[in-house]
Amino acid sequence: MNTSTGARPALPRDPGTSTSLVVCDAAGRTFGHGSVAVVAVHGASCVVSSSSRVALVGPSGSGKSTLLQLMAGLDTPTSGSVSWPAWDSGPFQDPSRAGMVFQGLSLIPSITAVENVAFPLLLQGFSHKQAIALAIESLDLLAITGLADKLPEELSGGQAQRVAVARVVTSRPRLIFADEPTGQLDRVSGDRVIDVLLEAADHLGAGLVLSTHDAAVAGRLDQTWRMHDGELVVAA
Amino acid sequence: MIRIWLAGLLRKSPARLLAAAGGISIAVALVAGLGSFLVTSQATMTQRAAAQVAVDWQVQVAAHRDPNAVLNAVRSAPGTVAALPVGFADSPGLHATAGGTTQDTGAAKVLGLPPGYATTFPLSIRLLTGSQNGVLVAQQTAANLHVTPGDQVRVSRAGLAPYWVKVAGVVELPQADSLFQRVGAPSQSQPVAPPDNVILLPAAQFQAEYAGLAKTRPDLVTTQIHARRDHAGLPTDPSSAFTAETGAANNLAVRTSGAAVVGNNLGASLDAARGDASYARILFLFLGAPGALLAAGLTAAITQAGADRRRKEQSLLRARGSTPTQLIRLVLVEAAVVGVLGGLIGLGVAAVIGAASSWPWDLAAGLAGLAIAAAVVAVPAIRDLRAVAAGESAKVTQRTQPAWMRFGLDVVLIALGLGVFWASGQNKYTLVLAPEGVPTISVNYWAFLAPALAWLGCGLLCWRIADTVLVRGRRVVAWASRPVLGPLSQTVASMLMRQRRLVSRSAVLVALALAFAVSTATFNATYRQQAEVDAQLTNGADVTVVESPGAHATPADAAQLASVSGVKAVEPLQHRFAYVGNDLQDLYGINPSTVTRATTLQDAYFQGATAAQSLAQLKSRPDAILVSAETVNDFQLNPGDLVKLRLQDAQTHTYRSVSFHFVGIVNEFPTAPKDSFLVANADYIAQQTGSDAVGTFLVSTGGSNVSAVADRIRNVVGTTGSVGTINDARGLVGSSLTSVDLAKLTRLELAFALLIAAASGGLVIGLGIAERRRAIAVATGLGATRRQVRRFGSAEPAYVLLVGTVCGLATGWGLSYLLVKVLTGVFDPPPTGLTAPWGYLAALIACTVAAVGFASVVVIERARRRARSLLRAI
């Protein structure tokens, strides 16, 4: 990582000074109207800072994915508010603010792992050469350089999720969200994905929130937030 | 279980099911529509072929047999509407004194016509001047004898004293060839030309003059029974009608135990129509088969798009314990539902557009629909079932080349196609072999193979091109897309490269659909252009005024016609007869500087030079002459050679020698006959013969208001000339296929072609292949802007459209060339080049681009909006 970082700005590397990155204030999200309305998230209040390592747990359908998307700015609340004090607009507009590892396989099928990792940088306007160089760096960081030229269909589930994490890392976001990153993986592969996520968060000095059904996974993070029927219980 | 499955099918993916049925319905409607066109056009051909025959049967009564017995036999033959006896006698010569000069002719034919002959056989005699009641002389005879109504003609008789008759009228015998045929003789021993001298007597007069001679010289006096047959009762298709008429004629010969020999003019005309009917069938095949095939391809693309979901369902059902047999049964039921639904919709559409009328074709179309459903719905599903059972899973990217590409099947197909084309070129592309008088007709379907192979070969070649560009030309693709895609261009190029199988297949479908539309439209446009040329060639111009014999029109009379409102230009055309050696040919005198003001001269009319060059040659010297290729051969002429013709002098009425110089070859000329004729400068002919008499005025109306202008001209001309229009000619042009009105077929074809092209473009893009949807959703999830997503998602549609359009247009154009060549027999005269239907082509491309554009925007926007749920569902 200390090799060529190009002209990229230096990162705030001090996890000790924990700035608030996301603040949810009684944020709610309801899908549909009237009798068919589904309240996915109900008045959730919470704060995520750069030092947060949060596991979001709860039964299926309890609103975990919805809350993550609200916090990432991928979705807007129907009640209450979500704010990002460090920025004047939502982080979603800028991959260097927040990155999301999606629930399932989220790689573009017809391009190689390294091209997938480079993809967000290309969207940001980096040249192809620069983007590939940075992508290789990220793969290096997560020790999966060997997967660089493989196509998604040639990767196992765990490998694919680690590539997805690498893709988040390349943009150097200040917030990492991961929606059930180990949901479809066995214990060993799941553990390695969590390793990689924690490593990335530490390396970037970013806040990490991941959702999971797995108590063992939750146990590896500092905090566990519980969701039930859209209600969020934030434990210290 | 089947019912539950069906209900589920209809609930879960009604759109896809309907789309598949829709694809099949296109094929069904196309087949049913074209089939009904075929049936009606064949009926039209039969009726036209029958209607243009003046005398259906000319039954020769054998020597020493009783004409009355034969007359009764003909009258009682089933299908005979009317029958009349006609006397034929040979005369050694005619003689007349008119206008102070005396003329003698060679051998003549004398006919005895019973009362009512002209009304029973209205097409056989056309009165030019005088009265129909009394003795009539043929136009050429009147010219030879210089007689007009009221003059006396002396008719010689072999071994008897001559007799005098008074001419009542001058007539034209439009079908003299068949009237004077040697009944029962094979075609090669028929007379080359009808007799020059013909005189028609009323039956009573004929009887009085020839009753005695008939007894002593039965070789000189014979009787024919002329019969009109029931046309409305003929079988609809020309082949069956021909068989029926031939059978009836043979039956008559047998029943009269040889007393009657039937000259079956109706049969001969139907015989020619049989050939045309086969052409119509070929056209039907040529135009319909690729359309149906494409519709099948389209249906395959639709079901292909649902293959993933189907595979998942199949594994689920397997996991729940369904047996393979049960699953196959379900697949078959699905195929049947799609097939029947598509069939019904297709037949409904055909009925709505008024094209379904014959149940055999409807049945055939329905069966075709079921076959397509079986081929594209059932077969792949069953194959998948095996794969699911074997635990295989489908791969997105395919690294190996398809086998056909490695073996160069595309090149082989194109080479084979060109080989067949070349081989059929050796036979002058004769598609239909109809030996005269032979009841079977053979169609050379091999020639047909050339465009078919070329079409398929070009489709595969398009695949290879699309594939090769993506693999070898990845850099070029990246470079070319850079202005739009920016830094993403290289990644997009790799994406396309890895998805090349899907991308190329889509491009091929678009290319084949466009090629089909382009070649159909170009063929139709060329065909119509040629039909127009044919009509103009036959009539001479938009409107023509043919001067009656005896009316001495001069070029100055053109001014009078030019003043008629709606007339754009008038051009006088001299028409004379000239002896070339012993051969009497039509000679046309024109003004080469102005003739094209009133008529169009195609390059194809001339040989070895363009129309403009030929006219320039004619202008280059006053005594220049264009002659037919046959004459050039007969007399071994070289350009610049002296040609001596004998032309009739206006003062002396005798033929005298006039020198011309041969400058070029002419094969066709407005109003000229199909056989040999001559074209020279009108001024020179007028100077040499002492007469500037005009035979025909060619009148241009600029193509519009032809009928109205013709009516006005008729008022001006009165009885001095007969007025013909290009409209009359259009309906009349021989028995060639050009006469069949293709307008309906054309409209049907072009509409279908457009529909198929737009649908394939829209569908291959719009069917939202899972891969593309996922890529768009991921890009959205990674924070791509709307603009970025749009550009990123448009790369594949743009590439498909570009390659598909370029290959499609090129293939379509090449195919049109092959089609026009192979179907040369349809054209008369053959076209000089292809006629491009620019308007249609523009509409075609616009519709395809619009369909692809619309489909990709819909897919992109949907994937973008549903990115979150898509990303969750993956």
Ligand SMILES: Nc1ncnc2c1ncn2[C@@H]1O[C@H](COP(=O)(O)OP(=O)(O)OP(=O)(O)O)[C@@H](O)[C@H]1O
């Ligand atoms: N786009 C949507 N439209 C309608 N309802 C939705 C939508 N997204 C989520 N929901 C509903 O909101 C509720 C919460 O869903 P969410 O996906 O957030 O739960 P989850 O805790 O992530 O579940 P899982 O553990 O299964 O991923 C569910 O009842 C779901 O059906």
Ligand SMILES: [Mg+2]
């Ligand atoms: Mg979830």
